[in-house]
Amino acid sequence: MSTPAVELVALTKSFGDVTAVDGVDLTIRDGEFFSMLGPSGSGKTTVLRMIAGFEQPTSGTVRLAGQDVTGRPPFARDVNTVFQDYALFPHMDVLANVEYGLRVKKVPRAERRERAMAALESVQLAGYAGRRPTQLSGGQRQRVALARALVNRPRVLLLDEPLGALDLKLRRAMQLELKDIQRDVGITFVFVTHDQEEALTMSDRIAVFRDGRIEQVAAPADLYESPASPFVAGFVGTSNLLEGEAARSLVGRAGTFSIRPEKIHLGDEVHDGDATAPGVVHDVVYLGSVNHYLVRLDAGPTLTVLRQNLRGTTDEAMALRGQRVTVGWAPEHVIELGADQQLQKEES
Amino acid sequence: MLWLGVLYLGSLAALFITSLWSVDAFGGNIERIWNLDNYRDLFTIEVYRTITVRTLLIAALVTVIDALLAFPIALYMAKVASPRLQRILVIAVLTPLWASYLVKAYAWRGMFASGGPLDSVGISPGYGLAATVLTLSYLWLPYMILPMYAGLERLPSSLIEASADLGAGTGTTMRRVVLPVLFPAAVAGSIFTFSLTLGDYIAVKIVGGANQMLGNVVYDSFLTGNNLPFAAAVATIPVAAMLVYLAAVRRTGALDSL
Structure with missing residues (x-):
């Protein structure tokens, strides 16, 4: 196996009394699209800034391509x-922005012009070379920033919530485009985001951050289908948690379990062999292509059930409000979660 | 806006019109006869040319010195100091502006005096043009620091980080990113330092020895010589110099972002 692009060993960063990053160990493979996902304040951006060199770790090591770069300036x-x-x-105009990295590295004028134009072409902005950044839209600025970074052919490209300021439609388009660009250039991308959908769409692997620690590192499907903790289950997608007495009566044993909303069947869609539970439809949330049914089970918890609007009318769906129903799920779709790391700490 | 224009441009027009009159040699009364004699004197008499060039040089020198002094101070205030220290430093820069101009000028006179603090360590230039430049630089320094500080404050730290990220060392980042972005702010400050120096006549009287600046000529022509039209003609020079300077600045585009 080739040398990892980024290795973080026991990386810790404190600002005064606050520990922003608390002993993070992480290995990012060469050429992968890696996302760091977490709520704001979870330490993901600080980790990125330590990889870039804008922040110095309080302790721990940053290795790039096997080389210890801790303490080196950006x-x-x-x-x-x-x-x-x-x-x-x-x-500076757009071209001068993109050329900047090559210019300070003393790349000859003809070569840097050619490379900068090629980079602008790769983000479909070749016609904008003479514009000022203020004359561009948000999405165009984002592409210029990308071209300016990629033209240097770095070993690793770090992206700090670059799509955060774009509207939803543009963001979705850019997500796919970023992934395409990453595949084309083959550079390792480290992408910071708080948007779980964004992370699931683009990443080869995702690290979920919480309170300065990594909760789980996994491929998107594994993260979604076998989350390691209630926090991950809740942060990545919607999760129906079953714990305590409810877990015992619905799953049949003690522990903490999760069932995804789309894996729960409602009424006549319950299959043979499903585990079933009776309850009352507490509310119906209309979301266009799908509806969310909030079902309060007789056993206690309220489950979110997702159903695609394939058949029936919206009025029919809304009429279910207040009705008694039976919900069911295949036993293999019940995910057993490890206890929350945070809970473990508090209990011990 | 209209009133501002009338008051401001009106007084300037009055100044210019007055400069085209002359004074009755015996009675000392103003004669409202249109002529260019005042300007002819101004351009032909050697001493006025010398004073004009000297005043412009002093103004330029004061501006350069203030820019060089203000940049590191403003940079430290905006990008290095903690928020608390930042507030304290802003107050410290503003405080001298509350003190009387005369007091500060006389304080410097004391500094330059023979047997004074600077003289006792052997670095006093004595009264003269050097002392004038130093005193004026001190007096107008806050007017350069504050716009530069505001400019640096607005400069996102991410620009500096981006420059470093793209491979530029500290020096290159200063030269290629910080200074160009800061240029309009420096120009704004220079308008203050340059114009305030052009019009000054007190500091040079207090620490300048026998030297004169344009302001002194205006003052003396008016009060001692009782020649208001000639004083007005002399006063037109700094106004013209300032207009030329503003036009030059405008060409660089620095005024667009003010």
């Missing part, structure tokens, strides 16, 4: 960053 690291606010130089 300009002595073979990584480039796409910033959340894009950080385009306002006094």
Whole structure:
């Protein structure tokens, strides 16, 4: 196996009394699209900034391609960053922005012009070379920032919530485009986001952050289908948690379990062999292509059940409100969760 | 807006019109006869040319010195100091502006005096042009620091990080990112330092020895010489110099973002 692109060993960062990153160990493989996912304040951006060199770790090691770069300034690291606010130089035109990295590395003029134009073409902005950043839309600025970073052919590209400022439609388009670009150039991407859908769409693997620690590292499907903790189950997708007495009566043993909303069947859709439970439809939430049914089980918990609007009318769906129903699920879709790391700490 | 224009441009027009009159040699009364004699004197008499060039040089020098002094101070205030220290430093920069101009000028006179603090360590330039430049630089320094500080404050830290990220060392980042972005702010400050120096006549009287600046000529022509039209003609020079300077600045595009 080739040398990992990024290795973090026991990485810790404190700001005063606050520990932002608490002993993170992480290995990012060469050429993969890796996402760091977590709520704000979970330490993911601080980890990214330590990889870039903008922050120095309080303790621990950062290795890039096997080399210890801890303590090296940003300009002595073979990584480039796409910033959340894009950080385009306002006094330069688009071409000068993209050329900047090559210019400070003394690449001859003809070569840097050619490479910068190629980079602009790869993000479909070849016609905008003479514009100022202020004359561009948010999405275009984002592409310029990407071109400016990629033109240097870094070993690792760091992206700090680069799609956060874009509207939903543009964000979805850029997600697919980013993934395509990553596949084309073969550079390792490390992508920070708080949007679980974004992470699931693009990533080869995802690390879920919480309170400065990594809760789980896994491929998107594994993360969704076998989350390691209630936190991961709740943060990645919607989760129906069964614990305590409810777990015992519905699953048949003690523990913490999760069932995804789309795996629960409602009324006449319950299959033979499903585990079933009676309850009352507490509310119906209309979401266009799907509806969410909130079913309060007689056994206690309220489950969110997702059903596609394939048949029947919206009125029929709404009429279920207040009705008694039976819900069911295949036993293999019940995910057993490890106890929350946080809970373990508190209990011990 | 209209009133501002009338008051402001009106007084300037009055100044210019007055400069085209002359004074009755015996009675000392203003004669409202249109002529260009005042301007002819101004351009032909050697001493006025010398004073004009000297005043412009002093103004330029003060501006350069203030820019060089203000940049590191503003950079430290905006990008290095903690928020608390930042507030304290802003107050510290503003405080001297509350003190009387005369007090500060006389304080510097004391500094330059023979046997004074600077003289006792052997670095006093004595009264003269050097002392004038130093005193004026001190007096107008806050007017350069504050716009630069505001400019740096607005400069996102991510721009500096992006430059480093793209491989630029600290020096290159300063030269290629910080200074160009800061240029409009420096120009704004220079308008203050340049114009305030052009109009000054007190500091040079207090610490300048026998040297004169344009302001002194205006003052003396008016009060001592009782020649208001000539004083007005002299006063037109700094106004013209400032207009030329603003036009030059405008060409660089620095005023667009003010």
